[in-house]
Amino acid sequence: MRKASVTIKEIARLLEISKSTVSRALRDSSEISEETKKRVIDLAESLHYSPNPIALSLLKNRTQTIGVIVPDIANRFYSSTIGGIEDIAYSRGYHTMIYQSHELLEREVSATRHIAQRRVDGLVVAISSESENMDHFIELQEQGIPVVLFDRVLDTLQTHKVRVDDYKGSFEATEHLILQGCQRIAHIAGPKRVSITRNRLDGYKDALAKHGIEFQEEWVLHSPITQEGGTERTYQLMALRNRPDAIFGASDRITMGVHWALRQLGYKMPDDVAVIGFCDLGMSSLMDPPISSVTQPSFEMGQQATSLLLDLIESKNTPASYETRVLPSNLVIQKSSLKA
Amino acid sequence: MRKASVTIKEIARLLEISKSTVSRALRDSSEISEETKKRVIDLAESLHYSPNPIALSLLKNRTQTIGVIVPDIANRFYSSTIGGIEDIAYSRGYHTMIYQSHELLEREVSATRHIAQRRVDGLVVAISSESENMDHFIELQEQGIPVVLFDRVLDTLQTHKVRVDDYKGSFEATEHLILQGCQRIAHIAGPKRVSITRNRLDGYKDALAKHGIEFQEEWVLHSPITQEGGTERTYQLMALRNRPDAIFGASDRITMGVHWALRQLGYKMPDDVAVIGFCDLGMSSLMDPPISSVTQPSFEMGQQATSLLLDLIESKNTPASYETRVLPSNLVIQKSSLKA
DNA sequence: CTGAAAGCGCTTACAG
DNA sequence: CTGAAAGCGCTTACAG
Numbered sequence: 001m002r003k004a005s006v007t008i009k010e011i012a013r014l015l016e017i018s019k020s021t022v023s024r025a026l027r028d029s030s031e032i033s034e035e036t037k038k039r040v041i042d043l044a045e046s047l048h049y050s051p052n053p054i055a056l057s058l059l060k061n062r063t064q065t066i067g068v069i070v071p072d073i074a075n076r077f078y079s080s081t082i083g084g085i086e087d088i089a090y091s092r093g094y095h096t097m098i099y100q101s102h103e104l105l106e107r108e109v110s111a112t113r114h115i116a117q118r119r120v121d122g123l124v125v126a127i128s129s130e131s132e133n134m135d136h137f138i139e140l141q142e143q144g145i146p147v148v149l150f151d152r153v154l155d156t157l158q159t160h161k162v163r164v165d166d167y168k169g170s171f172e173a174t175e176h177l178i179l180q181g182c183q184r185i186a187h188i189a190g191p192k193r194v195s196i197t198r199n200r201l202d203g204y205k206d207a208l209a210k211h212g213i214e215f216q217e218e219w220v221l222h223s224p225i226t227q228e229g230g231t232e233r234t235y236q237l238m239a240l241r242n243r244p245d246a247i248f249g250a251s252d253r254i255t256m257g258v259h260w261a262l263r264q265l266g267y268k269m270p271d272d273v274a275v276i277g278f279c280d281l282g283m284s285s286l287m288d289p290p291i292s293s294v295t296q297p298s299f300e301m302g303q304q305a306t307s308l309l310l311d312l313i314e315s316k317n318t319p320a321s322y323e324t325r326v327l328p329s330n331l332v333i334q335k336s337s338l339k340a
Numbered sequence: 341m342r343k344a345s346v347t348i349k350e351i352a353r354l355l356e357i358s359k360s361t362v363s364r365a366l367r368d369s370s371e372i373s374e375e376t377k378k379r380v381i382d383l384a385e386s387l388h389y390s391p392n393p394i395a396l397s398l399l400k401n402r403t404q405t406i407g408v409i410v411p412d413i414a415n416r417f418y419s420s421t422i423g424g425i426e427d428i429a430y431s432r433g434y435h436t437m438i439y440q441s442h443e444l445l446e447r448e449v450s451a452t453r454h455i456a457q458r459r460v461d462g463l464v465v466a467i468s469s470e471s472e473n474m475d476h477f478i479e480l481q482e483q484g485i486p487v488v489l490f491d492r493v494l495d496t497l498q499t500h501k502v503r504v505d506d507y508k509g510s511f512e513a514t515e516h517l518i519l520q521g522c523q524r525i526a527h528i529a530g531p532k533r534v535s536i537t538r539n540r541l542d543g544y545k546d547a548l549a550k551h552g553i554e555f556q557e558e559w560v561l562h563s564p565i566t567q568e569g570g571t572e573r574t575y576q577l578m579a580l581r582n583r584p585d586a587i588f589g590a591s592d593r594i595t596m597g598v599h600w601a602l603r604q605l606g607y608k609m610p611d612d613v614a615v616i617g618f619c620d621l622g623m624s625s626l627m628d629p630p631i632s633s634v635t636q637p638s639f640e641m642g643q644q645a646t647s648l649l650l651d652l653i654e655s656k657n658t659p660a661s662y663e664t665r666v667l668p669s670n671l672v673i674q675k676s677s678l679k680a
Numbered sequence: 681c682t683g684a685a686a687g688c689g690c691t692t693a694c695a696g
Numbered sequence: 697c698t699g700a701a702a703g704c705g706c707t708t709a710c711a712g
Contacts, residue, residue: 005483007689023690051689054398058689396707398706681712685710695700
């Protein structure tokens, strides 16, 4: 069925020279005469020869492919991240193989094995919210396949990491609400164990503390990263005897749910309740009112993680130490938190 | 750096038997004694042996990988489609390699070459809105690499196709608006040359005709598939002397733009203007008011396209004829088009 | 039942 | 400057 591609052997046969010479001519080796080179290259071009990457892979024990695991590609944050990953990967001659964990450790583990079995050269991962155990990645590293973590990181894995300064982003968002005059600021946090969740919670608490506002246990709720989660938690918050005058959502999905719930309940933003989230700007600008957000340099995050990974792949030896890059977030104030 | 994986050679050496025997034992060949099989398999397991897929690829001239090109993975329609593609691919032992064309023919062509060069076994594509020329895919087919088209299809490529019944979806949406009492129904269509655009436009026109409503040129505008496009066209429509009382958007992004513009302009949905679109449900339900939509079975579309592709890949000979599967869309009425 | 040999497409010491 | 040979990890006719 599959038409055989042109091979070096074929070119050698047509030109009546050896495979070795063809190979060398194609790689522009200095040991080959200009004349021979020209004949080989001309024929190769007219035959649309392209080297078989499979053969090269077998030879070099390199596939020129990196694996990528994210929780969910439909999430704009991750799809933008993937854009950054592909940008760097392609420009450095690598392909990507993308997997989704759907926030399940089990799927992350099976994706990892799948990927390893395919002999990728390295792996870039935003771990699932269930992942506390890094054994599957450690196993990979032991096989000499480097892993770089981004977005969600965990101390238990020794490697390069790229993340956003959640603490600072969260601190700034909270402080902004305080400066707008909010006093009863609720925080709908992400899943409990995730590092990001803790950092954001800390930023929130510290901003309150700085401005002498007492931290209230009942104003912090944990939620999965879904719209429904945000909606339900908002109902819960607004039902409190002492209801909040601001809600700070820890993710875009959660914050969309907050926005929706508040409209349903008849509250005006920002006057009744000010809202801010860690959001995707494209989306939040479309809402009415547009949602203020801590935006993250997702594309750049993908780029940096990938370039760190490729450096690991291409360097001969293990680096002396691993690096954690912390990228700044950006506070974009829109109507949902801007009091007149 | 990279730790060598366990090979058949290694197992053969340890067991002091030949590579051939190991290979056969591992594939559970009937010519090998049970005893030898057991020894080989036990050792292979304890060594975590897994066959090198690269070597197999070279041997079989098969990569067990399919290429996927979509306009944009951040678009929920396509990310859901990818879910369906991966579902079938993985379950049948294939991997996927995903590329984005970003609606540019040039990037589609380069992705195609990239993919071909990587010797994928087949390709599943939703073509870019610029793609009128199918030469790059025809080239692939001539090399014996099958291509299956989904979502956006073109007659010029002879192959299996999977698409949604746009005509019917569009007809039903328009008829629904008419039954709600709308008389001046505008349609913001997609890019001109795309087959989907034409089908949807036809459905719209025919529904008007069926109900004796005269078609008005000025109420049909073409737009790129973006929110901005929808917003601008809405401004244009509402500025007309004879303004529409309903707007039917040809895509989710466009319809989000319509929704946003109408709110900005102070119109009430559905009373001033009823709105319906070809939408992603998750998103449109979150809007206020929630947007009625023609929903498409995106996951299933990915599944079907992939299973058709794998059939082509795995069958020895070219099929007698190619199949075009037309999946039904589904009309979901929400508040944006439901008059009291 | 088991092994030696050839070959998938390529590169690269080693000779000449 | 060019070629023959070995080898990457595997499978599979061909012998025995």
